[in-house]
Amino acid sequence: MELLCKPIGKIKSPFKNKFAVPRQAGLIKEIHSKITFNKSYQPSLSLQGLEGFSHVWILWGFHLNNSDNFKAKVSPPRFEGKKQGVFATRSPHRPNPIAMSVVELVDIGPDHIWVKGADLVDKTPILDIKPYIPEYDSIPDARSGWLELVRESIDEVNISMNCKTKFDDYFERIDAQKDFINSDQLIGFLSNLIKEDPRPMQSRDSSKENVKEDFVLDIYNFELFFHIKDRMAEIRDFKLKRGPRAS
Template structure:
């Protein structure tokens, strides 16, 4: 199989990329489709759909490993069979994401809410058919037992000023919303959690996510509060 194109996404690394689509609704991404596939023709009619499935490759998986049981971050350390999860580490590293279709352009599509890293190869686009694919009373297995306290996001005065400058440079992007929704999901690996307030473990609490063309530095003050400390972006 050959990718039909590659995604340009606001998430530049795996760290910080949401664990499922729709969790960061304002996440921006553009899929440019290969010119030889005649995108303008191939996309005709898609504009009538509000959501599409993306079928894609976990191309940043570093090691080809097979574990029949995995530890989903939401299970906080417990393990479960890989086929009962959406782990990237599968026999065939294929991803599936339901995203909102924002716009059809001549060379591709703009979508929001994607959980894909920048540069991800896309294998296919399929329209979402709610009358067939939406099953409101479906059983949701172990995921229905997972509960998490909400996380609040605050900005220091310094970070607020930088956010305003960064926003001026990117007037069409919802930067604050993307930052807040990304951090509310707690992007930290499970082993980094639980050390908040411990000065000797500040490397576990202070991190940065690359969003769009900026680096957003933040600190978990406690399990339910994260402070944005700094935003680095090119000022020229």
């Protein structure tokens, strides 16, 4: 038997590609995202009753995966190259590329909802949403398996003085007004993203030659340039993109 899943909508997110997207929902709580539903699912009716819930589950598809090859064991990015069974991880490379995230429900419109804390790339297809019910979904004494051995990878994130001044000067032109009230909040958010260590595994072994240390994050309407070596990071510059600001 085969199951056919049709997207019910898409999400609008500040993350323009997979690099540096939070590894789990809720890690970076400041992010606002908008889920717009297809008209065929009558959102003005199908969203009725959701307003009483503070959080929702989002089921969504890993639409940017470009490999159909199944691997029974994978290397989680933060587990120093050690492999685990794919069903013991939340790797996007799985038999059915389906993910789920718990997010805070902020607002409900006629054909959309606003949420906070999502870990989705812009334009990700949404397969379903369900209310989060603490009585059933919260398990305070649950264990975290091999994740209990994982620690933060970046000890400190600094920002150059020139870049800090530039953020202060250009903040009004950055398309992040819904999430942050000033440049200090935005810089704190970016620092937390980098502290989660978005580097691919091959860029983390400093003993190898020609290891990549400079990275670019495509987010909101700008590109962020930062440097990571060992467990230290520095935000060095950013560049606004051309074109109209997103609505």
